[in-house]
Amino acid sequence: MNNGILRILFLFVLMSVTQYVHSDPKPDDAVHYRQGILMALGWNVSPMGAMVKDKVPYDAERFRFLAKRLALLAPMASEGFIESSSSAESDTRPEVWENLEDFNQRFAELEKVSSDLAAITINGEREAVVKQFIATVNVCKDCHDNYRVKR
16 A cells, blocks of 8 residues: 555544544433443452452452552543433433532542552552542442432
8 A cells, every 4th residue: 555545544534533532422422431431440349349348368469450440440430421411311310410510529539539549559458458448439339329320
């Protein structure tokens, strides 16, 4: 393939990506995005919870890995809660849109506690790690209690 065709192909791809990035996501896409991120958060919290409850042996290295991933995912979750998705079918209660500032503050708190958890796992003893894990899970639970439809 010659250089000119490659340049044209590259420009076409770049224009397509730029158009997507600048367009508003569809409400259902936002719901699917946030559900995926929230599912990934749970995917990482669950094995940590099993270790904390002694259902599986505590593995500090695995716990650290999961905590770091949790800290990376936490800031992504709130991105899917765009107001245009307020009428889309989901487990999000209407109170989210009525109290968006509080809701966003809770996500900011989740970012902080999950980041603290990841930091504590580097040199922390199990007791400190467990304490921070419980604090992190409580932030999740509090938000779920207030803003998620119970099923």
